[in-house]
Amino acid sequence: MKKLIVGIGGVTNGGKTTLSRSLQERLPNSCVISQDNFFKDNSVVPVDHNGFKQYDVLSALHMDRMMSAIEDWLRDPQTFMTSHGLPVTHPVSPRKQDKDVFILIVEGFLIFNYAPLNSLIRKRYFLDVPYEVSKERRSSRVYSPPDPPGYFDGHVWPMYLKNREEMESMVKDMVFLDGTLDKEELVSTVYEEVMAEVER
Numbered sequence: 001m002k003k004l005i006v007g008i009g010g011v012t013n014g015g016k017t018t019l020s021r022s023l024q025e026r027l028p029n030s031c032v033i034s035q036d037n038f039f040k041d042n043s044v045v046p047v048d049h050n051g052f053k054q055y056d057v058l059s060a061l062h063m064d065r066m067m068s069a070i071e072d073w074l075r076d077p078q079t080f081m082t083s084h085g086l087p088v089t090h091p092v093s094p095r096k097q098d099k100d101v102f103i104l105i106v107e108g109f110l111i112f113n114y115a116p117l118n119s120l121i122r123k124r125y126f127l128d129v130p131y132e133v134s135k136e137r138r139s140s141r142v143y144s145p146p147d148p149p150g151y152f153d154g155h156v157w158p159m160y161l162k163n164r165e166e167m168e169s170m171v172k173d174m175v176f177l178d179g180t181l182d183k184e185e186l187v188s189t190v191y192e193e194v195m196a197e198v199e200r
């Protein structure tokens, strides 16, 4: 059995969840683990001197729980998928009928700078959009808790720049994607590359 982990990282509202879901629909035997599902409870996330909750840092996430979910998938992808109500089909590649291929898409804004997770990822994509696009898209999204006034400029964007710098110094083989491109174009590009990796 072949197991392949694809990482979809990038800026907030770059289109990570959208791309990951579309990929999952196209790639047989694939499933998604989203970092957004592992935020710690608001009550334990500290605030800075401006009163902004420090959500855009790794310590605001239950990375241990996220890793456990990934390890569950690695141990037995088929059981992981069926237990999440996802269909399993055989085989993925007609040219390698004897081999099952399972694909895990890990998506999130802080995946490549968490070394234990990054080391498991085979293909790394980073969705990039300019400041204005990210801010505009985020303004119509409601998080839990919702962003307080000034949060984007006071916390989200400065932390993004810091985290991105860290990621770029740690990881050399990220493929940058322009998140303002058409959704279909983005999914087709990544799909082709992942299928090429499956065939390899």
Ligand SMILES: Nc1ncnc2c1ncn2[C@@H]1O[C@H](COP(=O)(O)OP(=O)(O)O)[C@@H](O)[C@H]1O
Residues within 6 Å of the ligand: 010, 011, 012, 013, 014, 015, 016, 017, 018, 019, 137, 179, 180, 181, 182, 183, 186
């Ligand atoms: N390629 C795209 N072009 C235009 N809008 C997009 C694109 N991808 C995603 N969006 C929109 O941007 C917003 C954030 O997308 P989402 O996938 O939730 O981003 P992320 O998971 O990176 O925060 C959503 O409203 C979504 O419909």
Ligand SMILES: O=C(O)c1ccc[n+]([C@@H]2O[C@H](COP(=O)([O-])O)[C@@H](O)[C@H]2O)c1
Residues within 6 Å of the ligand: 011, 012, 013, 016, 036, 039, 055, 056, 108, 109, 143, 144, 145, 156
């Ligand atoms: O989902 C949550 O529980 C949650 C709670 C508070 C904040 N967030 C925000 O989620 C953002 C990362 O998710 P995303 O999908 O925008 O990349 C990050 O910028 C956080 O500020 C998310």
